[in-house]
Amino acid sequence: MSTHKSVEPHGCIVCGRIHDLLIVRSDDGRLVDCSVTSPGGRQVTDPERILVACDRHSSEEIERAIARHYPGRAAPDKPDED
Numbered sequence: 001m002s003t004h005k006s007v008e009p010h011g012c013i014v015c016g017r018i019h020d021l022l023i024v025r026s027d028d029g030r031l032v033d034c035s036v037t038s039p040g041g042r043q044v045t046d047p048e049r050i051l052v053a054c055d056r057h058s059s060e061e062i063e064r065a066i067a068r069h070y071p072g073r074a075a076p077d078k079p080d081e082d
């Protein structure tokens, strides 16, 4: 199976700064691998989408930013409303 590599710019989830990501996809378009190629950035592990953030942001900052950008995700510290 062959793969396709491409570089895509993604904005930091916290401050919007653009980081370059090397994206590797399989023939059928599935994401195989990705890594941040620009200095000062890192990938944020998220099962649903590709996210990046600057190295200087704490994981708490990043979690808050994700919750703000994608409301409706289950927040771990929110009590269950039933």
Ligand SMILES: [Zn+2]
Binding pocket: 012, 013, 014, 015, 016, 017, 053, 054, 057
């Ligand atoms: Zn940032």
